Amino acid sequence: MRKNGIDATGYFFSEEESEGFIGDFIKIIPFKRTQITNKWFRSYHEADALIKQVAAFVEQNLGDYEILYLRHYRSTFNYVKMLRKYADKLVLYIPSHVIKENFRERQVPENTGLVSVIIKWWEYFRYIYLYEKYVWKFILKKLKAVVVFTEEFAEILRSQAFGSPRIIYNRDGVNCAEVALRELEKTEDPVVKLLFMKGSSLKQSWSGLQRLISSVEGDNKKRFEIYITGSAGNDPEYKKDFVKCVGHLSPEELQLLVNKVDLGISNLANYMIAFNTTSNLKSREYYARGLPFIQANEMPDIDGYEAADCYLQLPNNHLPIDMNLVYDYAMKMRNNPLHAGKMRQFAEEHLDWKVTVAELSEQLKSLT
Secondary structure, three states, rough: HHHHHHOEEEEEEHHHHHHHEEEEOOOEEEOOOOOOOOOOHHHHHHHHHHHHHHHHHHHOOOOOOOOOOOEEEEEEEHHHHHHHHOOOEEEEEEEOOOOHHHHHHHOOOOOOHHHHHHHHHHEEEEEHHHHHHHHHHHHHHOOOEEOOOOOHHHHHHHHHHOOOOOEEOOOEEEOOOOOOOOOOOOOOOOOOEEEEEOOOOOOOOOOOOHHHHHHOOOOOOEEEEEEEEEEOOOOOHHOOOOEEEEOOHHHHHHHHHHHHHOEEEOOHHHHHHOOOOOHHHHHHHHHHHHEEEEEEOOOOOOOOOOOHHEEEEEOOOOOOOOOOHHHHHHHHHHOOOOHHHHHHHHHHHHEEEHHHHHHHHHHHHOOO
């Protein structure tokens, strides 16, 4: 933003013990874990206590700012209070469909008793659904603006909000300078290697990883391997011969794996959270790395370009994936050694943060 003429300063709230900086203009603000005495719904009360500290910091330090740009966290009592208080200055970035995602997370079967299940669903209804709906219906219209990642999600919010909130569409980007371009390894191995970079410890069933695993298992030709990085946990669905959980890797280790695999895996079941379009970070990182990938969504800012040939779009539904299509696509990309450089060039010209943040900066300037 500063490179685009906006005098911006960032504040990152962290469990660090003391203040510090990330770069020159992002300050680390330590927060204290509050001792929660409530026996039930601890995650809600912990989140609310954190928001209370953030609101106190804003009141003491940020009153002179013309715009407060806030990444949506979780709607709680103190969060709603803060949004209402600073509504005329607040630009709220909402990066996900919190209601749908939390609903899907609670559908994941767990080995818990009936009481735990009832409490989990009551927490969802009382402390997530109602608070989020309240923010959508009554708060969004009061804010200076709302920033979302697709026009599709913008329409969802408009249909839910009372009044006419000002909504800005700003697609996700990738910092190409921090992502290494892959070096293709020539191979005659008939097995196609797929990479899923798992960034969350949650199940996130809408990623479609389970859909892919069951489709590979039903293929019966033993011609795929799936590599999962990050927090895979002990999920029994991952305990298959063709699934390799490699855990958290260093940048160098990840690069070696990226060089080795054929295709990346982006979201394959976003229908579960009511999305048919996306601009997610994972797909953009694959572009920057020069790694072709599969996903089950349209990307409005990419589709229609020649570069769209660098990913395979699959149906966004619950049905088994046609693994013949995936295999043939992998072989096609193996035989096209120029694709990596082509994808990287496209990422630098269209998907880099310097491009997407420039677009956002122009929108923010129009608010002042």
